[in-house]
Amino acid sequence: MQNTAKTALVIGAGPAGIEAALKIGQAGYSVILIEKEKQIGGMVGKLCSSFPRWENPQEMLDLKTRELGKFLSNITLLTNTTLKFCEPVEKGYLVILEDSDKELNVKVDAVVLATGFDLFDASVYGEYGYGIYPGVMDALEFENQLKDWSAHKSQTEAPGAIAFFKCVGSRDRSKGNPYCSKICCMYTAKQAGLVKELFPETKCYVFYMDYRSAGKGYEEFVRSVIEEKHVHYIRGRASKVLPQNNRLLVRAEDTLMGIPIEVEVDKVVLATGVIPRKETARLVEAFGINTDQYGFIESEFGSPAKAGKRVFFAGGCNFAIELPGAQYQGAAAAAEVINLFYQDEQEER
Amino acid sequence: MNRVRVVEPDQRIPEVPEAIFLFRSCTGSMEYPGTENAIKEILKLLGIEVVMDPDQTCCSGYLLTCSGYLPEFSLGVTARNMSIIEKSGLPPYVFCNGCYGYLSELTHIMEHNPAYKDMANGLIGSLGYHYKGGNNIFHVQELYYRLKDEIAGKVVRPLNGLRVGCHYGCHYLANQYGILDDGGYPAFHEELIEALGGTPVFYKERQMCCGYSVGRGFTHKEELVQPHLYKKFKSAREAGVELITTVCPGCNVALDREQPALAKKGYEFDIPVIDMGQLIALALGVPVEKLGFGANTVSVDKVLKKLGVGKGD
Numbered sequence: 001m002q003n004t005a006k007t008a009l010v011i012g013a014g015p016a017g018i019e020a021a022l023k024i025g026q027a028g029y030s031v032i033l034i035e036k037e038k039q040i041g042g043m044v045g046k047l048c049s050s051f052p053r054w055e056n057p058q059e060m061l062d063l064k065t066r067e068l069g070k071f072l073s074n075i076t077l078l079t080n081t082t083l084k085f086c087e088p089v090e091k092g093y094l095v096i097l098e099d100s101d102k103e104l105n106v107k108v109d110a111v112v113l114a115t116g117f118d119l120f121d122a123s124v125y126g127e128y129g130y131g132i133y134p135g136v137m138d139a140l141e142f143e144n145q146l147k148d149w150s151a152h153k154s155q156t157e158a159p160g161a162i163a164f165f166k167c168v169g170s171r172d173r174s175k176g177n178p179y180c181s182k183i184c185c186m187y188t189a190k191q192a193g194l195v196k197e198l199f200p201e202t203k204c205y206v207f208y209m210d211y212r213s214a215g216k217g218y219e220e221f222v223r224s225v226i227e228e229k230h231v232h233y234i235r236g237r238a239s240k241v242l243p244q245n246n247r248l249l250v251r252a253e254d255t256l257m258g259i260p261i262e263v264e265v266d267k268v269v270l271a272t273g274v275i276p277r278k279e280t281a282r283l284v285e286a287f288g289i290n291t292d293q294y295g296f297i298e299s300e301f302g303s304p305a306k307a308g309k310r311v312f313f314a315g316g317c318n319f320a321i322e323l324p325g326a327q328y329q330g331a332a333a334a335a336e337v338i339n340l341f342y343q344d345e346q347e348e349r
Numbered sequence: 350m351n352r353v354r355v356v357e358p359d360q361r362i363p364e365v366p367e368a369i370f371l372f373r374s375c376t377g378s379m380e381y382p383g384t385e386n387a388i389k390e391i392l393k394l395l396g397i398e399v400v401m402d403p404d405q406t407c408c409s410g411y412l413l414t415c416s417g418y419l420p421e422f423s424l425g426v427t428a429r430n431m432s433i434i435e436k437s438g439l440p441p442y443v444f445c446n447g448c449y450g451y452l453s454e455l456t457h458i459m460e461h462n463p464a465y466k467d468m469a470n471g472l473i474g475s476l477g478y479h480y481k482g483g484n485n486i487f488h489v490q491e492l493y494y495r496l497k498d499e500i501a502g503k504v505v506r507p508l509n510g511l512r513v514g515c516h517y518g519c520h521y522l523a524n525q526y527g528i529l530d531d532g533g534y535p536a537f538h539e540e541l542i543e544a545l546g547g548t549p550v551f552y553k554e555r556q557m558c559c560g561y562s563v564g565r566g567f568t569h570k571e572e573l574v575q576p577h578l579y580k581k582f583k584s585a586r587e588a589g590v591e592l593i594t595t596v597c598p599g600c601n602v603a604l605d606r607e608q609p610a611l612a613k614k615g616y617e618f619d620i621p622v623i624d625m626g627q628l629i630a631l632a633l634g635v636p637v638e639k640l641g642f643g644a645n646t647v648s649v650d651k652v653l654k655k656l657g658v659g660k661g662d
Contacts, residue, residue: 126534
């Protein structure tokens with residue numbers, strides 16, 4: 001039985017948005033899934049591997065794309081598309097969606113925001129020289145580098161050493177971000193582990209305050225990176241990156257040994273923290289919903305996926321989240337939407 | 350929580366003052382009297398009146414750092430100095446990072462703890478002073494940077510590509526909030542050097558501390574400070590630095606006066622160290638005898654010679 005009288009708008013086709021769209025579509029309702037980029041996948045599409053099982057995120061995306069393909073009668077995917085305008089009406093919103101050459105006016109009965117997160121601007125840490133020394137990169141740039149190395153391994157000269165700095169833009173009140181971005185400990189372990197997988201001779205140093213690995217299989221994952229892949233974990237924040245011998249000199253303190261240390265490396269990877277997307281702020285205003293002091297969407301009391309009147313959310317627009325978490329939230333938002341539509345139908349009868 | 354850490358010069362100093370209260374530095378005025386003089390000469394050329402008050406004392410930070418006396422006493426000294434500044438009705442400008450750091454910090458403490466302010470006022474009240482509060486502390490380097498273009502326009506003795514290594518000093522940048530540049534990678538001094546026609550050199554250890562706080566007769570005189578400074582000077586020499594500038598007399602003392610001690614151990618660097626104000630004054634054509642280079646331990650002569658300035662210019 002198909003009931004396509006009700007339509008949900010899902011904004012953002014990352015893992016959370018895709019999951020929400022799929023579940024709502026599979027329940028028999030209409031879904032418009034919009035994505036501002038050309039490609040679906042959001043952050044996940046930019047990643048080289050995943051934790052805690054070293055899976056290829058592209059395979060997961062391909063699987064989801066195939067699933068979306070099976071429900072084309074219900075789910076309309078519009079890439080390169082953004083929300084231009086919205087107006088609340090009775091039991092829903094009138095929205096105008098726009099891509100490069102046309103606009104689409106449509107009435108939707110519910111909205112799911114799944115706009116994802118952004119990364120902290122690492123250039124705020126002048127001492128690390130991001131944007132000054134070419135060898136210093138943020139986490140997402142390094143994912144791209146890893147993809148490149150994986151694709152052209154035989155033509156690549158193995159780097160001598162790589163340093164990873166954790167908590168760049170996380171847990172740092174002086175930079176305005178006192179919160180823990182939660183995913184960086186895990187993605188840093190993954191990145192360092194991948195380097196060792198590609199180039200076993202490359203030395204990897206991870207500078208950490210403490211590592212947080214709360215999740216199924218997470219602690220074992222980090223331990224395996226340290227013990228089996230031989231990534232060096234050094235407890236202490238790095239204080240300075242300087243150019244030396246065409247490489248980078250890292251100054252830090254090993255707080256467990258109580259000594260200052262210096263290591264020369266070829267790359268410094270900054271485990272940049274998570275911040276809300278600028279675009280989210282516009283949507284928050286358009287739908288009249290609440291955010292926390294940083295700009296992450298806040299849930300209404302009693303529902304972990306509801307942000308306002310017929311507005312739900314999932315994934316990184318609420319806070320830093322890893323891939324499985326984004327999918328849980330997408331499914332949770334979908335359950336709320338399906339429930340709402342079902343209630344509507346009961347009333348209409 | 351403050352996201353605005355670095356401010357633009359015209360945010361920091363929206364309007365260039367017609368007159369300033371120049372807060373004298375003990376170390377600066379005693380060790381290198383030419384610094385204070387250079388500032389007065391520059392400001393005269395820029396049309397800014399300098400007001401000073403002989404009643405002003407040391408900022409008191411120096412002994413506070415070494416726990417020489419109780420912090421309450423420092424609050425009293427700061428409140429007294431601030432009340433003198435308030436009486437002048439002018440914005441206070443310091444020329445020492447130490448004065449900048451301590452005045453900012455101690456006034457901040459009093460601003461946010463009325464009980465401390467009352468206590469300090471109690472201490473100075475019997476002497477006839479009263480501190481109201483709410484002042485902003487500036488450093489003359491901020492004024493130089495604010496007036497960079499005006500200064501560049503007045504250069505009559507360009508530095509001819511002189512390779513200058515800047516030393517910022519910790520106590521300005523470490524303030525972290527509301528300062529002119531990123532404390533982790535500052536570059537506004539280098540911009541000033543360019544404006545004067547010099548070649549700024551980003552030597553590797555340019556941000557390394559001068560070692561003054563532990564070096565000049567305090568806790569670790571030789572064994573810690575000398576290897577530390579050796580590292581700094583070595584990197585400066587390798588980068589071809591001909592002159593180091595400071596904006597803090599403490600740094601100037603540490604970097605200048607310690608070089609003979611290093612030379613005695615066989616590490617001769619012979620890199621002159623002067624205040625940024627002295628260099629600006631030099632470029633603006635202030636007669637060299639007004640700049641007090643005779644007080645420097647490492648002779649500035651070879652730099653003066655390179656600039657074509659005789660000692661008796």
